Amino acid sequence: MTSLVLLEHEAGSIKQPSRSAVAAAVQLGETHVLVAGLGIAAAAAAAAKIPGVAKVLVADAAEYDHAMAEPMAALLIALAPNYSHLLAATTAVGKNVMPRVAALLDSQPISDIAGVVDADTFVRPIYAGNALATVKSSDAKKVITVRAASFDPVAAEGGSAAIEAIAAVGAPSISTFISAELSKSERPELTAARVVISGGRGMQNGDNFKLLEPIADKLGAAVGASRAAVDAGFVPNDYQVGQTGKIVAPELYVAVGISGAIQHLAGMKDSKVIVAINKDEEAPIFQVADYGLVADLFVALPELAAELERG
Amino acid sequence: MKILVPVKRVVDYNVKVRVKSDGTGVETAGVKMSMNPFDEIAVEEAVRLKEKGVATEIIAVSLGVAACAETIRTALAMGADRGILVESDADLQPLAVAKMLKAIAEKEGPGLIILGKQAIDDDMSATGQMLAALLGWAQGTFASKITVEGDKLTVTREVDGGLETVSLNMPAIVTTDLRLNEPRYASLPNIMKARKKPIETIKPADLGVDPAPRLTVVKVDEPPKRQAGVKVGSVAELVAKLKNEAKVI
Numbered sequence: 001m002t003s004l005v006l007l008e009h010e011a012g013s014i015k016q017p018s019r020s021a022v023a024a025a026v027q028l029g030e031t032h033v034l035v036a037g038l039g040i041a042a043a044a045a046a047a048a049k050i051p052g053v054a055k056v057l058v059a060d061a062a063e064y065d066h067a068m069a070e071p072m073a074a075l076l077i078a079l080a081p082n083y084s085h086l087l088a089a090t091t092a093v094g095k096n097v098m099p100r101v102a103a104l105l106d107s108q109p110i111s112d113i114a115g116v117v118d119a120d121t122f123v124r125p126i127y128a129g130n131a132l133a134t135v136k137s138s139d140a141k142k143v144i145t146v147r148a149a150s151f152d153p154v155a156a157e158g159g160s161a162a163i164e165a166i167a168a169v170g171a172p173s174i175s176t177f178i179s180a181e182l183s184k185s186e187r188p189e190l191t192a193a194r195v196v197i198s199g200g201r202g203m204q205n206g207d208n209f210k211l212l213e214p215i216a217d218k219l220g221a222a223v224g225a226s227r228a229a230v231d232a233g234f235v236p237n238d239y240q241v242g243q244t245g246k247i248v249a250p251e252l253y254v255a256v257g258i259s260g261a262i263q264h265l266a267g268m269k270d271s272k273v274i275v276a277i278n279k280d281e282e283a284p285i286f287q288v289a290d291y292g293l294v295a296d297l298f299v300a301l302p303e304l305a306a307e308l309e310r311g
Numbered sequence: 312m313k314i315l316v317p318v319k320r321v322v323d324y325n326v327k328v329r330v331k332s333d334g335t336g337v338e339t340a341g342v343k344m345s346m347n348p349f350d351e352i353a354v355e356e357a358v359r360l361k362e363k364g365v366a367t368e369i370i371a372v373s374l375g376v377a378a379c380a381e382t383i384r385t386a387l388a389m390g391a392d393r394g395i396l397v398e399s400d401a402d403l404q405p406l407a408v409a410k411m412l413k414a415i416a417e418k419e420g421p422g423l424i425i426l427g428k429q430a431i432d433d434d435m436s437a438t439g440q441m442l443a444a445l446l447g448w449a450q451g452t453f454a455s456k457i458t459v460e461g462d463k464l465t466v467t468r469e470v471d472g473g474l475e476t477v478s479l480n481m482p483a484i485v486t487t488d489l490r491l492n493e494p495r496y497a498s499l500p501n502i503m504k505a506r507k508k509p510i511e512t513i514k515p516a517d518l519g520v521d522p523a524p525r526l527t528v529v530k531v532d533e534p535p536k537r538q539a540g541v542k543v544g545s546v547a548e549l550v551a552k553l554k555n556e557a558k559v560i
Contacts, residue, residue: 068477069440069443069450070449092453092468092470093471095436095452096450096453097440098440099405099435099437099439099440099441099444100441100443100444100450101444102406102437102441102444103442103445104445106406107406107525108405108525108526109437110526111434111435111436111437112434125434126433126434126531127322127337127431129534130328131337131531131532131534132531132533133530133531134528134532135527135528136526136529172447174449174480175449175450175477176479178476179475180470180473180475181473181474181475182472183472191471219560230489230490237490238470238472243431243434244429246471252553252560269537272559273559274537274540281542286539286542288537289539290540290557291553291557292542293545293546295546300546303546304546304549307546307547307550308550308560
C-alpha cells in the first residue's frame with residue numbers, strides 16, 4: 001500500500017500545506033510525492049529532502065506549468081495504478097484537481113480530511129465544521145484532500161528520497177491558462193502564518209485595514225478578513241478566513257471587529273490562541289476567544305501597535 | 312445555447328445545525344431547508360446570460376427527495392425555464408450525482424453547466440469537477456467572472472493568493488464563487504409564473520445510475536468545544552498576557 005501526494009511548489013520550495021498532506025500520507029504507509037511544473041529541478045530537490053518521502057516523481061513539462069486541472073488530472077490518472085491513495089492539500093489546486101481525478105477512477109473523493117482512522121476511514125468536517133463525520137470508503141482507490149490546519153506539516157529538511165523523472169502524458173487541449181493576478185505581499189501566506197490578524201465588518205472600509213499593518217509587521221503576521229468584510233468589498237476574496245475561504249490554525253489569531261459568525265469560526269477555531277477585539281461585548285467571537293478586549297478598535301489598534309513597538 | 316444548473320436542497324445557512332444524540336448525523340427534521348447559496352449564484356449567472364441573449368434556455372436540476380421540487384421551484388422563480396427532479400431517498404454522494412448529471416447533459420446537450428463550488432452541508436466541493444471529468448469537458452472552478460465569446464469561455468478564478476484567468480473550450484463546466492454575482496430575490500409575479508413552469512420527475516434508474524453511496528458514515532460527532540477565556544481590561548493587559556501567559560508573542 002503506497003500513497004502518492006501531489007505537492008505544490010513555489011520558487012523552488014514546497015508549500016507548507018503540501019507538507020501537511022505528506023504528514024497525513026505517512027500515517028497510511030509508504031509515501032511517494034509528485035512534483036509537476038516547468039523548470040522545477042529546485043522544487044524536486046526540495047521535495048526529496050522532506051522526511052518520510054520514499055520517492056519523488058518529477059514531471060517537468062510545459063503543460064503542467066500552471067497546474068491546470070485537465071492536464072494534472074490526466075497525469076495523476078496515469079500514475080494511479082501504482083497507488084492505493086492519492087492525496088493533495090485542500091488548496092485551490094488540490095480542490096480543483098483531485099475530484100477530477102477521483103471521477104476518472106470511479107472513486108468518491110474524501111474531501112478535506114481532518115484525521116486518519118485507518119486506510120479506509122477518515123474524519124472530515126461537515127456543515128462548516130459544526131459536525132465531524134467519520135466516513136469509511138468502499139472504493140479501491142482513495143482520493144483525498146487534506147485539511148492542512150489539522151496536520152502538523154512534516155519538516156522541510158532531513159530526508160533524502162530518490163528522484164525519478166517521468167514523462168508528460170497527453171491531455172486534450174481544452175483549456176488554456178491566460179494570466180494570473182496574485183496579490184503582492186511581503187507577509188506570510190494566510191495558511192502558513194504563525195500569527196494571523198483579521199478584520200471584519202467593524203473595520204468599516206478597506207482603508208482602515210491599514211490599521212492592522214503595523215501590528216502585522218511587528219508580529220510577522222498574515223492579514224485576513226471575515227466574509228462580511230470581503231462581501232462589503234473592503235479587501236479581496238483571497239483574504240477570506242472561513243468555511244468558504246481559507247481554513248487557518250495559527251499559534252495566534254487576532255480577530256478585530258469580527259462578530260464571529262459560524263462561517264468565520266469554521267475557518268479559525270482550531271487556532272492555538274484566539275484574541276478578539278470588538279466593541280460589542282455580546283459578540284459571539286468572545287465565546288471562543290482566549291483573550292477578549294471590549295473596545296473601540298479605532299482606539300485599540302493604534303494602542304496595540306504602540307504597545308508592541310515599545311517591546 | 313442551453314444552460315444546465317444543478318441546485319441542491321440543504322439546511323438553510325442561518326440554521327445552527329445540531330448533531331443527533333445517537334451520532335448518526337445532524338438533525339434535519341423540522342429544520343428550514345433552502346437552496347444551497349452557491350447554487351443561487353449559479354442560477355443568477357445563468358439568468359443573466361439569458362438576459363444578455365447568450366443563453367436560450369435554463370434547465371434547473373435537483374437530485375434527492377421529493378421536496379427538492381421546491382428548490383427547483385425557487386430556481387424557476389429566479390428565471391430558469393424548466394426543471395428536472397431526479398427523485399431518490401438514497402444518500403446521494405457527489406460521484407453518483409455527477410454520473411446522473413452526465414446522463415442528463417448527454418440528453419439535453421447544454422453549452423454550459425453552472426454549479427455551486429460547494430454545498431454547505433457536506434462541504435465536499437467535488438460535483439462540478441467530477442462532472443467535468445466524466446464528460447471530458449474543461450472546468451472553470453471557483454469563478455468570480457465568466458465571459459462567453461463564441462465557442463470559448465473565459466473564466467476568472469479565485470485561487471490562493473489572488474485571481475487566475477483561463478480560457479475553456481465549450482461546452483464547459485463552471486463552479487461559482489461568492490463574488491460572481493449577487494443573486495436576485497424572486498418577485499411575487501415571477502413566483503406565481505414559476506408555478507406553471509414544467510418539472511419533469513425521473514428516477515436514478517431512468518438514467519442508468521446506481522446511486523448507492525461509496526462512503527459510509529460511521530458516526531457524526533460534535534466538534535470539541537472551545538471554552539471562552541477571559542476579558543482583559545486594556546491593551547497593555549492584553550499584550551502582557553500574550554507575552555507572559557500564552558507566550559505567543
